[in-house]
Amino acid sequence: MSAGRVEYAASLSAIKEAAQRIAPYCHVTPVFTSSTVDSLLHKSVFFKCEVFQKGGAFKFRGACNSVFSLAEEEAQRGVVTHSSGNHAGAVALAAKLRGIPAHIVVPVGTPQCKLAAIETYSGRVVQCAATMDAREATCGRIQRETGAVFVAPYNYGPTICGQGTIALELLEQVQPALDAIIVPVSGGGMIAGIAMAAKSLQPDIVILAAEPTGSNDAADVAAAKQAGQLVPMAKPQTIADGLQGRLGDLTWPIVRDLVDGVITVSDQDIVAAMQICYERLKVVVEPSGAAGLAAAMSPQFLHHPQWQRLQRVGVILCGGNADLAAKGFWELWR
Amino acid sequence: MSAGRVEYAASLSAIKEAAQRIAPYCHVTPVFTSSTVDSLLHKSVFFKCEVFQKGGAFKFRGACNSVFSLAEEEAQRGVVTHSSGNHAGAVALAAKLRGIPAHIVVPVGTPQCKLAAIETYSGRVVQCAATMDAREATCGRIQRETGAVFVAPYNYGPTICGQGTIALELLEQVQPALDAIIVPVSGGGMIAGIAMAAKSLQPDIVILAAEPTGSNDAADVAAAKQAGQLVPMAKPQTIADGLQGRLGDLTWPIVRDLVDGVITVSDQDIVAAMQICYERLKVVVEPSGAAGLAAAMSPQFLHHPQWQRLQRVGVILCGGNADLAAKGFWELWR
Structure with a gap:
């Protein structure tokens, strides 16, 4: 462990301990691929399906x-x-x-x-x-x-370490190694854990956040990364209702130091990504759960000077609790 | 091989050959479980997820x-x-x-x-x-x-044998052994292949067909099984648009001899089963694909004098090509 790393609220060893602790209760979620998505993006995309985690989310x-x-x-x-x-x-x-x-x-x-x-x-x-x-x-x-x-939802060491186990699994499941992982961001618990685990194991991996901007064009993680400090800002008005958290004093230092960039996505991008999940992957995602794929499909990612070379990309489908009944979905079939 | 078996259009050895032939192209689809479904039915249910097969169906x-x-x-x-x-x-x-x-x-x-x-x-x-x-x-x-x-869709030896590979996989994936498998039926290709493979490997396994009756209360497989011969009858008017085939001269003898019973399901039963697939399993199914779960949830199955003792039940989620766009699903999110 380097002297710098001990300042963080998570470490590779704590994440490995978390993996052992939760193993009797959590699913090792599968990784799916889609030849349609791969031909669309001219990349190899690996979907870590946390929608199949107990409770329907990471x-x-x-x-x-x-x-x-x-x-x-x-x-x-x-x-x-x-x-x-x-x-x-x-x-x-x-x-x-x-x-x-x-x-x-x-x-x-x-x-x-x-x-x-x-x-x-x-x-x-x-x-x-x-x-x-x-x-x-x-x-x-x-x-x-x-x-x-x-038990805090993201700004809490044990929470961050638990989420980091996603990366331990994903890096083991996908061979040869991934070039990048795209992770939906809200309070930063998931991306902080994933970034800490993945960069500890594979320092050259690129970790990107997917952040919805919503109708009010608000993206506080992107703004914080650009400013180098937390920026007070309204949360986005977005269909991605799972992404309404705020970076905290434990998640921000990891996001600041280990996340390579933020890709912002609109609600329209999210719905287009959901459509691919349902129609091609046959996986039910909630809007927040599709934000990572929306980012992977965006010109911000595909045409970015540094990122466009990234060929093997992990995308976290982080949650599947879409409230289909409230949307009136079941009425469509009756 | 018994003398009787050679009359059939499929055999265990031909199904094993099919498995080898298709292995380079087909996915071995995962088997999912749901604690919610298990507590609801007081059984252990194993979902063979053919929705994740290439092309979205078995x-x-x-x-x-x-x-x-x-x-x-x-x-x-x-x-x-x-x-x-x-x-x-x-x-x-x-x-x-x-x-x-x-x-x-x-x-x-x-x-x-x-x-x-x-x-x-x-x-x-x-x-x-x-x-x-x-x-x-x-x-x-x-x-x-x-x-x-x-290339006939069901009444054709190579088709029946290909579908039978589902059972080879499922019986290997689930331990200890299943007591029963419930299979949606239409032209009978899938259930004939599954029944032949499963009963050859495990003669005491119970194979049940799930058949939609639709709004016109038509169920020709159930009628044929009862009569001991094919019965001319209108096909059901049902949302299960994938289940519009007819038993043929190659599928019928296997269905007649190796399928233990038929459970009929209404469109309403199918929608209720779809809801569990989407909301609990996070798996996109088309109506036909949910007919097996609808049958597993029915009183016909749960209170049947012989079948109610069956504890470990495989259910084939056979297809996921729900036409969500045509249903107006995407408009709900925009």
Whole structure:
């Protein structure tokens, strides 16, 4: 370990420990390829299908590592988190597997399918107002009342290390080596873990973030990378509702130092990528889950002076919890 | 080989030969499980995901075996078939891989996504009227003009044997052994191949057909099994547009002798099963592809005096070419 690396909230060794810890509970997700996508992009694309992870998204890796890292005494007091998305179900499921209580604070307006998932996994749903302040205050109250441990969705070492196990698997599954991995970014937990694991194992690999800009053209990760510091900015208004997090003091240093660039994608790009996932890969993705493919298909990537030479590209299909019922999809068939 | 078995159009040894022949071209498709489905049914269900087969459906196995079984001289004259569905794309792709011409007769009204697939695979599309007579007459004319070999979609030994390779894989992939396999049925090519392979390897395995009844309550396989002979009957008016074939003189004897029963499913059952595939398995299926799960979820199966004891059940998710664009699915996201 170099002296510089110990400042980070994750390390290759901690990610390898996470992999061992979560192995009894998590799936090793398959890697898919598509000759159609390859001919379209003139590259070899390897899709790491985290949609098939337990709970339908990569989030279960971090939640599982966080919950199973707790000492027995801590664990018995339970865990608490706030999330409107996949992290909520992931923490509930991990807690259920460990046999401890999970309090899940969800903002009003959370999709019904995600609430149902939390309850399937025996999580206790606590509704609050749809602001970050209300979410944090509610979590704080539950922590005081129950002694539950807060499991943060991204800005948290055990979470980052859990997500980093994606890269350990992917680099082992794809031979010869990948040239690059494209990872959807939000709070940075997944990309920080993947960047730390992948660059530790293969320093020349290129790690790129895929960030939705939404209708308000906001992209705070791209802005932060350009400025070299976190930039206060509105989150994008986007269909990629899973990508609404913010870089934190633990994820930002890794993103700053180990991520090579950010590719911004529009909602239209995301829907085009979803269409390829459904129609060609036969894989159900939610909008956030398709952001990596949208980036891989973009001129920003394909015509970039440095990146266009990258031939073997990993793309993380990070989540499959599309709320098809709310979209009226099932009515189309009846 | 018993004296009786040689009458059939398929045998275990021919299916094993097919497996070797198609191995360079076909995917070994994965088997998925879902804890949600298992708790719902109080069984262990193993989904053989033929949606991830080349061309998006199991049909490529039979087409590939048929095309690569031809002697070089025959093959050079090309192949011809008629199909409104997955068999069309499968034959076009197999012919492309062998480097020979494919003439695909399609009835007017064939979904655009299926026509596009045929053309992607360099098949020559020949449109005809939407009747079986017109389809057969058009194929006959092309055979006379070009000398092309007719590759039948189900009532054809090499097709049946190709589809049977599904069972060779599935029985190897699932340990301990399955108690039953549920297979969507149409012309009977897939279920005949699977029944022959599976019962040869494991005589006590139960093979069940899943047949849609549609709005006109027609189920000719169920009727044939009950009567002990083919029964002339209208095909069902169903959303399972891939299940419009008819048992033939080669598939019927195998279905008659080796298939243990038929479970009929309504379109509503099929949509409910699709919903589980998309929302839980994260797998895109077309309606026909979900008929097996619909049957596994039905009271006909779960409360059947003999079948309810079956604990370990294979279900074939046979095709994923849902025409989402035609359904207006993409508009929901824009």
